[in-house]
Amino acid sequence: MPALLELICPAGSLPALKAAVDNGADGVYLGLKDNTNARNFAGLNFDAKALADGIRYAHNKGVKVLMALNTYPQPDTLSRWHQAVDIAATSGLDAIILADPGLMAYARKVHPNLRLHLSVQGSATSYEAVNFYRERFGIQRAVLPRVLSLPQVENVVNNTDVEIELFGFGGLCVMVEGRCLLSSYACGDSPNTFGACSPGHAVRWQQTPKGMETRLNGVLIDRYADDEKAGYPTLCKGRFDVQGETYYALEEPTSLNSMEMLPEMARLGIAAIKIEGRQRSPAYVAQVTQVWRAAIDAVKKDQAAFKPNPAWMAQLNKVSEGSMSTLGAYYRPWK
Amino acid sequence: MNLLNFPKPLARFVSTLPSWPASRAFVAAGNLVAWPSLRDLDWSHVAGRRFRVQVSDLGLKLYFSVNANGFRALHNGLADVTFTATAQDFARLALRLEDPDTLFFNRRLLIEGDTDLGLMVKNMLDAVELETAAAGMPVGMGRVVMKLRHLALK
Numbered sequence: 498m499p500a501l502l503e504l505i506c507p508a509g510s511l512p513a514l515k516a517a518v519d520n521g522a523d524g525v526y527l528g529l530k531d532n533t534n535a536r537n538f539a540g541l542n543f544d545a546k547a548l549a550d551g552i553r554y555a556h557n558k559g560v561k562v563l564m565a566l567n568t569y570p571q572p573d574t575l576s577r578w579h580q581a582v583d584i585a586a587t588s589g590l591d592a593i594i595l596a597d598p599g600l601m602a603y604a605r606k607v608h609p610n611l612r613l614h615l616s617v618q619g620s621a622t623s624y625e626a627v628n629f630y631r632e633r634f635g636i637q638r639a640v641l642p643r644v645l646s647l648p649q650v651e652n653v654v655n656n657t658d659v660e661i662e663l664f665g666f667g668g669l670c671v672m673v674e675g676r677c678l679l680s681s682y683a684c685g686d687s688p689n690t691f692g693a694c695s696p697g698h699a700v701r702w703q704q705t706p707k708g709m710e711t712r713l714n715g716v717l718i719d720r721y722a723d724d725e726k727a728g729y730p731t732l733c734k735g736r737f738d739v740q741g742e743t744y745y746a747l748e749e750p751t752s753l754n755s756m757e758m759l760p761e762m763a764r765l766g767i768a769a770i771k772i773e774g775r776q777r778s779p780a781y782v783a784q785v786t787q788v789w790r791a792a793i794d795a796v797k798k799d800q801a802a803f804k805p806n807p808a809w810m811a812q813l814n815k816v817s818e819g820s821m822s823t824l825g826a827y828y829r830p831w832k
Numbered sequence: 833m834n835l836l837n838f839p840k841p842l843a844r845f846v847s848t849l850p851s852w853p854a855s856r857a858f859v860a861a862g863n864l865v866a867w868p869s870l871r872d873l874d875w876s877h878v879a880g881r882r883f884r885v886q887v888s889d890l891g892l893k894l895y896f897s898v899n900a901n902g903f904r905a906l907h908n909g910l911a912d913v914t915f916t917a918t919a920q921d922f923a924r925l926a927l928r929l930e931d932p933d934t935l936f937f938n939r940r941l942l943i944e945g946d947t948d949l950g951l952m953v954k955n956m957l958d959a960v961e962l963e964t965a966a967a968g969m970p971v972g973m974g975r976v977v978m979k980l981r982h983l984a985l986k
Contacts, residue, residue, distance in 0.1 A: 509955065510955065510959040511961065512958060515961075539877075539948050539955065540951065540954070547959070697947045697950075701944075701945075701947060702944055702947065704944065709939070724939075726938060777933050778928070778932055778933070779928055780930055780934075816933075816934045817937070
C-alpha cells in the first residue's frame, strides 16, 4: 500500500527524536553535526553514537529515520558530504534527503540501495522537475516547496509516480529554497553552503531603552517594543526603512499551519506531512507531534467530518513564530 | 500548573541579596544536583566563558563559569552571555515543559551577548535526557523532578 499522510517530525537531539517517536511520528528526520545539513547550529544534531542510539530507538518502535543532507557541497570540502552519505548508507537509516544533483549521483552510484528523497532545498515545483530527478537519480519521494497552491500540488501528483511530501507546520521563509542568498548580504555566508540562514556567531540581541534590538553582523534588522512578539533573526523577517516608512518589507514572522487542508491532502494521496523545526527543543517536538498525530488519525478515520480541533490550533499557535500562523500558498483564490 | 510563583514580599527580599553568595549557593546546588549527568559532556568550547543568569521577577543575578570539574561561582562583572527570564519560566525550561524558541517569540526569554555560546549551551543541555539527569540526582530529588514534570503536563 502506498504511503499516506506519514507524519515526519524533526529532531536536533536524541531526546527530541525520542519525543517524536513517543508522541506518534511515523518518521523522524535529523542531521549530522556539521554543514552537510541546513540546521548547522553549535551543539545541535547527531554524532555517531547519538545516531546509532536514535536509529535503534526509532526502529524498535517501527518508526523510520531519515537524514537531511540538504546543503550544497563545495569543491574543497566535497569529501565531507560523500562521507555523510556513506555514514547514512551504513548506519541502517531509511532514506536520505538530498538537494544537490552531484550528491544524488554519488549516492546512486556508490549506494544503489539507499532510498533518496528530494529535499525542499532542491526547489522542484513542477512534475517535469520531479520526474527528472526520478529518471536520473531514482528519487522515491519529493518534498515540494511551500510556494505551490493545492491545485498546483495536485497537478504535480497527477503526473508523477514519485511520492509527494508537503510541509504541514513550522517556520516559513521567503521560499526561494536552495537559491536564497539573502543572509550572505549581512553575514558573508549563504544558507545553502553554511547550513544556517543566520549563523549564531553573527546574531546579537540586546535590550535597549528603545526596545529589544536584533542585529545580524552589526546590521540592525529589527527592534521590538516590549509588547511585540519576536521572530527569528533572519534578514527576510526584519523591518526596514523603505522610503521613510519602517515595516516588514519581505515577510512578517509567522508559521505555516496547513492543518485545515488535511482532508484535501488525503484525497490527493499525499505520502507524508513534514513538521519543521530541527533547531527546536524536545518540548516543541513533543507538543507538535502529539497534535499532528491526533489530527492525521482523525482525517484518516473520517475525511468528510474532519475539522481542526480549536485546542490543537491554540497549541500550535502558541509555539508559532510571531505566535501566529498562515495557510501560506496552499490556499489562494488566484492563479 | 504554576511552578515557582514567588509571593511579592519574598521576591523583594531576594532582590536585595548580594550576587556573590547567591551565585555560590546556585553553583553549589548545581554541582550537587545537575553535574553528575552533565560531567560527561564536552565542555571544552565553553570552559572559562562567563555566564550570567538573571531571574527577572526576583531581581536575582547569578554569575558563574563551567569547566571539566563543574560550575564555579564568579564575582559580578562582565558576562560573555546573559540569559534573562522569570523563575517560573526557567523552571519550565529545566523541566522540558517549554521550548526556548517559544519563550523567545513571546518575549519571555532574552539571550544577550555571545549568541553562539548561548545556543551551544542550550543545545548541549537539550541533548541530555531528563530521565538520565534525574537518575543522577541525590537523595530522591530526581523523583521529585520527574513528578513535578508529570503534574505540570497534566
